[in-house]
Amino acid sequence: MGEQPKGIRKGRAERKASDVKADLTAVVVAVNNRDPCVLTIGQEDALPSGPFELAHRSLQSGLRVWVEQQTGQPLGYVEQLYTFADRDRIGTERVISITYLALTREEVATSSSRRRWGSWYDYFPWEDHRSGTPPVIGDVLRPRLIEWADGAADSARRLERRRRAAVAFGFDDRAWNEELALQRYELLFEARIVEEATRDGHSTALASVPGRPMVADHRRILATGIARLRSKIKYRPVVFELIPPVFTLLQLQRTVEALAGRLINKPNFRRLIEQQELVEETGETSVDTGGRPAKLYRFRHAVLDETPMAGTKLPLARA
Amino acid sequence: MGEQPKGIRKGRAERKASDVKADLTAVVVAVNNRDPCVLTIGQEDALPSGPFELAHRSLQSGLRVWVEQQTGQPLGYVEQLYTFADRDRIGTERVISITYLALTREEVATSSSRRRWGSWYDYFPWEDHRSGTPPVIGDVLRPRLIEWADGAADSARRLERRRRAAVAFGFDDRAWNEELALQRYELLFEARIVEEATRDGHSTALASVPGRPMVADHRRILATGIARLRSKIKYRPVVFELIPPVFTLLQLQRTVEALAGRLINKPNFRRLIEQQELVEETGETSVDTGGRPAKLYRFRHAVLDETPMAGTKLPLARA
DNA sequence: CCGCTTATTTTCAGCCTGAGTACAAGCGGA
DNA sequence: TCCGCTTGTACTCAGGCTGAAAATAAGCGG
DSSP states (O other): OOOOOTTSSOOHHHHGGGEEEEEEEEEEEEEETTEEEEEEETTTTBOOEEEOOTTOSSHHHHHHHHHHHHHOOOOOEEEEEEEEOSSOOOTTOOEEEEEEEEEOOOOOOOSOOSEEEEEHHHHOGGGOOBTBSOHHIIIIIHHHHHHHHHTSSSHHHHHHHHHHHHHHHTOTTOOOOGGGHHHHHHHHHHTTOSGGGGTTSSSOOOSSOSSOOOSTTHHHHHHHHHHHHHHHTTTSOOGGGTSOSEEOHHHHHHHHHHHHTSOBOHHHHHHHHHHTTOEEEEEEEOOOSSSSOOEEEEEOTTHHHHOTTOOOOOOBOOO | OOOOOTTSSOOHHHHGGGEEEEEEEEEEEEEETTEEEEEEBTTTTBOOEEEOOTTOSSHHHHHHHHHHHHHOOOOOEEEEEEEEOSSOOOTTOOEEEEEEEEEOOOOOOOSOOSOEEEEHHHHOGGGOOBTBSOHHIIIIIHHHHHHHHHTSSSHHHHHHHHHHHHHHHTOTTOOOOGGGHHHHHHHHHHTTOSGGGGTTSSSOOOSSOSSOOOSTTHHHHHHHHHHHHHHHTTTSOOGGGTSOSEEOHHHHHHHHHHHHTSOBOHHHHHHHHHHTTOEEEEEEEOOOSSSSOOEEEEEOTTHHHHOTTOOOOOOBOOO
16 A cells, blocks of 8 residues: 555645544434434533544544443444534634444443433424424424525525425425435525524524534534435345344334334335345244234344345335 | 534644544546546546645535646536545554545546546456456456455355355356445455555465556545445436436436446336436437437436435346 | 338336235233 | 223235337438
8 A cells, every 4th residue: 555646645744734633423323212312422412522543443443432432332333424524614723524323222321421312303303204294394494494485585596495495394295205304404504493503603593493403513413314324224224233132023113213203004014024034033922012912023134145235125104 | 613512622732643634535437438437647547636725615625626636627516435544554644535426527638638537447347247247257256256265264254255255246146236346346355356455565466466456545445436326326317417418318328337337228218217207308319320310318407306316226137 | 122220119017015904812991 | 701902913906117028110321
């Protein structure tokens, strides 16, 4: 790896000017009791994070170190999300945030007390459609988005804004698309409907902005993680990272529903899972949960070998 | 954005230790005459790249500056690929590579002469399956991969290696999956079948390693870009960034085939394109290309608004 | 007009999907 | 004990999408 392309690196003295800090930030997700949760630390809501240092073997291992140190939570599945840089432009310092999505089972806290599990839907109340469209959309977001659209310079731009809002939130008979979580947040940010957008001191803060805000741009990072995970469960069997090794099919379904924020047709879900041979019966049945005892299953790890593209594809029920 | 989570940032003096250099690297893709090409610079094959600097407004704009400066090529569509860091561990310096995929139409070079368009398949000869499985797979890769598998410590590991090779390259009646370009390269690297893997001075270089190597880890970055693009054309209409504004359906199909490295059933491709209303007729027909004149089409930019998840889904012909 | 090339339309069977219905098995109270 | 409730499991069916192939159309050159 010694060679370097000619003419694309500057000399040492000049390079000094382009040094940056690299932050590693994690969206650690678990599902507990039908609610998808994210791990935060500190008084305010902050995602676990820390600087990338020389001592770290790699970006991922640096991330694991920080998260474990700050929260005591060991990480299982980890994947890179996105690298952000257009923030924190204070003086001559530049901070790059390399963000990760981590899936884990919510274990009881051992010692670290600064950690806290918060439901996704506290931060994004408009994202949970399991009991139908949440009222906040019609009561707050829709009117404010229309107001924002009407504030555009000319009529072409007004239409454009209305269309973007309609696509993102499923207005005007459009279908709700749970994977657009990030676009929705960015739209609300642009329209200054979320609190973070009014932190620059220039804008007037709107009363009762929906959803619990987070430190810096962490809510945006969380939205990125949610969008990625909602997309990923459809083509890779990652849900199993979030549930116990042995589970019932309904448990599995509820977990997927929690992540997707919408309900799934039960028979179709079972059919899909079984025909993909994602799971195998353990032979036992669950302790009662009110009705007929359910068969217990475990994940067939072999599927990871068989076809690298097998996934869950989600037979999502239509609104 | 002023607030910061407590306890996750170190003081200024300490932070100095974790400064890094951030490099921006681009995989610039164009398709010319049925071959997908990547833009390189310099004597050896290097992707355009340069350090992220204070003057840059954002990562993306920094990237655009470097590419245009080094190659004279203006960029259209740009998306982030991945951030790498586990390389270049020389001394106390740490370099992070933030890599991007850019799509463009291959214009004639204006002035910058250092630039060069090279076919993907010069770097990855095993990736082009448009004329059936390329001979290099059976003649070179398969035997060497088997040799590598047999070199594993115990029989479990031998099986594991064979299975991984079979999945990646479609051995033993498995289907070829064009999206696994990155896994394939990484497998060949691990098995030391590509030249880059033997650059550390410790290993013996194998004779006649397949595919043209690139500087540093640039071939890995290119493989990442190829894999991403092959996946993306199936669910987002990005192909249109690579072809002229007006085109025939066969031209469109050949472009997709060039990227995917495999052939597509013609009637099914047309049906898919039309039923998704991705294009509209211009009313004109193409100048002759030997047979019946073909209708000319243009991309319906409106689809970008209608459904953000519309894409091409590729009816790929089976081997 | 024939043979060649490429473009475009149709057909058809199989699979997957969404949606709904029916049946099974446990529990607890009337 | 029977009934109603809850949850689990099996089956059906129509529509849409897909892969594959055949048929038809339109230009060119001899």
